Amino acid sequence: MNVTAFASLRATRVWPLLALTVALAACSSGPKRPSPAPLAPVSALVPATLAWNVGVGAVDPLMTPAVQGSTVVLANATGLVQALDARSGQTLWRADAKAPLSAGVGSDGRQAAVVTRQNDLVALDAGGEQWRVRLSARVFTPPLVAGERVFVLAADRSVAAYDGKTGARLWSQAARGTDPLILQQPGVLLAVGDTLVAGVSGRLVGLNPTNGGLRWDAAIARPRGINEIERLVDLVGRVGRVDDQVCARAFQAAVGCVDAARGTLQWTQPADGATGVHADADRVYGVESNGRVQAWKRANGERAWSTDRLLHRGVTAPLAAGRSIMVGDAQGFVHLLSREDGALLNRLSTDGSAVVAGPFLAGNTLIAVTRKGGVYGWRPE
Known part of the structure; x- marks a missing residue:
């Protein structure tokens, strides 16, 4: 394998799914949720022009897209996968997985991979379906397509690699950790140099992509509390990566950064959030469960700023x-x-349904996908 090519809220019990889903629904039916913070008037200090808008059909919140250069590959709730040119919004190709999906799309720009709710790993490209393999466990994290291989992080915390051309399984790394619950939302799976980095429970682990061998293991958070839900600390996507440093969130527990070249934890800070983080040269950014947006210094994890303007x-x-x-x-x-202090710079409108994928950047186009299936591309100035 060419290592250079390689480098380019819900929770569920790993076995009976229904029981915990119902239990969490009952928990959520308690006190009335706080009203969303009112929106303050805004002046477009950072102008952005809507370049295009297309509809792809209703989108499941788990269906995170894949971005490679100016190509965006995404799927709708029925399993229709399509590649869009981010410069124009035009469809480059479509292919049908023939079933609703349990995870978002992975792609290297040429080949795409998805997992259906029937646990089928399906490889697709402009010519349609290439191959289909039945998996032994559910998958909520988009597959990683890299180096002519497809890597899968399953709900039982196992990691496996499949040949990109044939679908033959190349290796499988047994499940790590004994936590009985796992989040039913996208986790962490990415390439850093010649290392496959996966989120397993509250840890980042570095694996050899050729055979699955463990290279390092760094804990961002450890299970705590007195019941299974309180002990749930799975890492959630997206992640903030700057060079070899990978910063991630452990569900409602902590935010931390790991040196993925050495496998060493650089810092971790308590944080109560359920969505991923992003980073730049100076800071790591995240959103807490109540909607508070905050920033930490990337070098040491000290709090830089926070804003409550988007609460609830x-x-x-x-x-x-x-x-x-x-x-x-x-x-x-x-x-x-604003990256500097969280001040409001602009506000962009879509179709009024929840933004379920993004915002993300493809080339110089800012893209967001809504629950109703609206895909919006803006050009910030």
């Missing part, structure tokens, strides 16, 4: 780009905040 608005994981931190919300807005 169902805010997504952030994106750091240009002068801004960009987040979507459950009312269909994309908010641009």
Whole structure:
């Protein structure tokens, strides 16, 4: 394998799914949720022009897209996968997985991989379906397509690699950790140099992509509390990566950064959030469970700033780009905040349904996907 090519809320019990889903629904039916913070008037200090808008059909919140250069590959709730040109919004190709999906799309720009709710790993490209393999466990994290291989992080915390051309399984690393619960939302799986980095419970682990051998193991958070839900600390996507440093969030427990070249924990700080983080040269950015947006110093984890202007608005994981931190919300807005202090720089509108994927950047186009299946591409100035 060419190592250079390689480098380019819900929770469920690992076995009976229904019982805990119902239990969590009962927990959520308690006190009335706080009203979303009212939106203050905004002047477009960072202008952004809507370049295009297309519809792809209703999108499941788990369906995170894949971005390679100016190509965006995404799937709708029925399993239709399509690649879009981020410069124009035009469809490059479509292929049908023929079933609803349990995880988002992984892609290297040419080949895409998805996992259906029937546990089928399906490889697709412009010519349609290439191959299909039945997995032994559910998957909520998008597959990683890299180096002519497809890597899968399963709900039982196992990691496996499949041949990109044939679907033959190349290796499988047994499940790590004994926590009985796992989040039913995207986790962490990425390439850093010639190392496969996966989130397993509250830890980042570095694996040899050729055989699955363990290279290092760094804990961002450890299970705590007196019951299974309180002890749930799975790492959640997205992550903030700067060079070899990978920063991630452990569900409602902590935010921390790991040197993925050495496998050493650099810092960790308590944090109560359920969505991923992003990073730039100076800071790590995240959103707490109540919608508070905050920043930590990337060098040591000290708090840099926080803002409460988006409290209780169902805010997504952030994106750091240009002068801004960009987040979507459950009312269909994309908010641009200052990287320096969280001040509001602009607000962009969609179709009024929740932003479920993004914001993310493809080339120089800012993209967000809504629950109704609206895909919006803006050009920030």
